[in-house]
Amino acid sequence: MSAPLPPLAYPGLPLGPSSLYTPGPGTHLSPSPSSTHIHASLAGRPILLPPSNKTSTLTPSTNNKATKPTPSPNNRGGAISVPSILPSATHARPTSKNISNKNVLPEVGSVVLARVLRVRGRGVDVGILVVYDKPIEGGPGGGKEGKDGGNAGWGEGNVCGEEWQGVIRREDVRATERDGVVCAEGFRVGDVVRGVVISLGDQSNYYLTTGKNELGVVMAKSEAGNTMVPISWREFRDPVTGATESRKVAKPF
Amino acid sequence: MPLPPSIYHLSSSHLRLDGxxxxxxxRLTAQISTQASADGSSYLEMGNTKVLCTVTGPSEGKGGGRRGDExxxxxxxxxxxxxxxxxxxKRVGRGDRRITELQNTISSAFSSTLFTHLYPHSTISLQIHILSLDGSLLAASLNxxxxxxxxxxxxxxxYLVACTAGLTPPSGRGDGDDMDPLLDLNGSEETEVPFLTVGTGGAGGGDVGGGGGWV
Structure with missing residues (x-):
């Protein structure tokens, strides 16, 4: 038996001799060969994992729940771990239940929600924020209309851990009269757009389309800053000022 | 213009300018997690030196592997x-040599302290904002x-900690016994006294490195 684990560890804190324990996640062996201690690499509450083979493992874990220090009557054959009490760098934003730590990747046919970042003459740059579970049926070209009050059956939305870059090219904005599209009449920076991924695109962008009735701008703010309501397939109206602005409007359910 | 040596001559008062x-x-105060939007953040005061630091990343390096160290x-x-x-x-320009050196020193200090090999092809960026400057800039930034x-x-x-230390000039009465070491210089002391910033690891390791500055 060695000294009990400290209740809190910070980077560099010696946790135990490496003769008794093996280092687990969040720990490392001391840099100098003279001392043989296991040191924490993260801030957190160290835990002793149950012995697996013949050694104990000390690991700082990055899990918030398993942070109770486990007293070990027999630490022959266990591991020490330091779970981080602080959000780790890669899982830092617990804002929504739907947020997933695994990176949500859009695929061809995925219905996504995206925010307009820039409107250019040849297309619209967007950041993809939410990817729905089920791809739209029949691919980007077909697909069924939403019948019930739900979301037309494309499943649960998953919030992306980081924003993915996407672009709606000018010819993908609407299905008809594709040559006459003026991007500035369909979108404004800050709009939230529902779109479908039509291709993984080039190196940096997913290509999206809004070329269906239920695709297009779902949320928009007016120049005055008020949230607008859709009044036709190509117009939103500011309920406060009464001004209308043109958008590629997504069909409301 | 040097202050009168008597200010440093501790045998009379045993106190420095600021007491x-x-x-x-x-006085040292620090907070962490001050910025919700950053991956990591801290706010540190060492006397009147006030520093805000935010960490973003590790994330995929900008420019996609353009950097040499893959x-x-x-x-x-x-x-x-x-x-x-x-x-x-006054405005401190981006190209200021002092600031560039400071950035390089901090970067190399943390390159050897962090487990950089765990995150290949990525960049971690530290933004350090000096809100109030009264000496020990490098030490406060590192902390x-x-x-x-x-x-x-x-x-x-x-963990990496740093502090400055200086040495008062001799009073001119000869023997040099009246030269006194000073810890944690403030701004006015820093302009008068040669000093060195020492960064060190905590209990688990030895010296990590040191950077210096002197008048």
Missing amino acids: RRWNELR DSMSVDVRVNVAGFAGMDR AATLALIDAGVPMRD
């Missing part, structure tokens, strides 16, 4: 000295950056 003894630190994370440090930080309002990196949960060998 500290030779081995006393200034096997390990690169540490990108930006130091921003606010125009109102000093006694007189704030350490806190922010711990907050961000980036694995590191050891």
Whole structure:
């Protein structure tokens, strides 16, 4: 038996001799060969994992729940771990239940929600924020209309851990009269757009389309800053000022 | 213009200009997780030196592997000295040599402290904002950056702490016995006294490195 684990560890804190324990996640062996201690690499509450083979493992874990220090009557054959009490760098934003730590990747046919970042003459740059579970049926070209009050059956939305870059090219904005599209009449920076991924695109962008009735701008703010309501397939109206602005409007359910 | 040597001559008062003894630190306060939007952040005050540090990443390096070091994370440090930080309002340009050296020193210190090999092809960026400047700039920046990196949960060998130390000039009465070491110099002492900033690891390791500055 060695000294009990400290209740809190910070980077560099010696946790135990490496003769008794093996280092687990969040720990490392001391840099100098003279001392043989296991040191924490993260801030957190160290835990002793149950012995697996013949050694104990000390690991700082990055899990918030398993942070109770486990007293070990027999630490022959266990591991020490330091779970981080602080959000780790890669899982830092617990804002929504739907947020997933695994990176949500859009695929061809995925219905996504995206925010307009820039409107250019040849297309619209967007950041993809939410990817729905089920791809739209029949691919980007077909697909069924939403019948019930739900979301037309494309499943649960998953919030992306980081924003993915996407672009709606000018010819993908609407299905008809594709040559006459003026991007500035369909979108404004800050709009939230529902779109479908039509291709993984080039190196940096997913290509999206809004070329269906239920695709297009779902949320928009007016120049005055008020949230607008859709009044036709190509117009939103500011309920406060009464001004209308043109958008590629997504069909409301 | 040097202050009268008697100010440093401790045998008379044993106190420095700001009332500290030779081995006393200034008031030190620190907070972590001050910025919700950053991966890690900290706010540190060492006396009147006030530093805000935010950490972003590790994330995929900008420019997609343009950097030479592919096997390990690169540490990108930006130091921003606010125009109102000093006694007189002035703009510190981006290309300031002092700031560039500061950035390089901090970057190399953390490159050897963090487990950079765990994050290949990525960059971690530290933004250090100097809100108020009263000496020990490098030390305060390193300390704030350490806190922010711990907050961000980036694995590191050891925590890195730094402090400045200086030596008062001889009073001119000959023997040099009246030269006194000073700990944690403030701004006015820093302009008068040769000093050195020492960074070190905590209990688990030895010296990590030192950077210096002198008049």
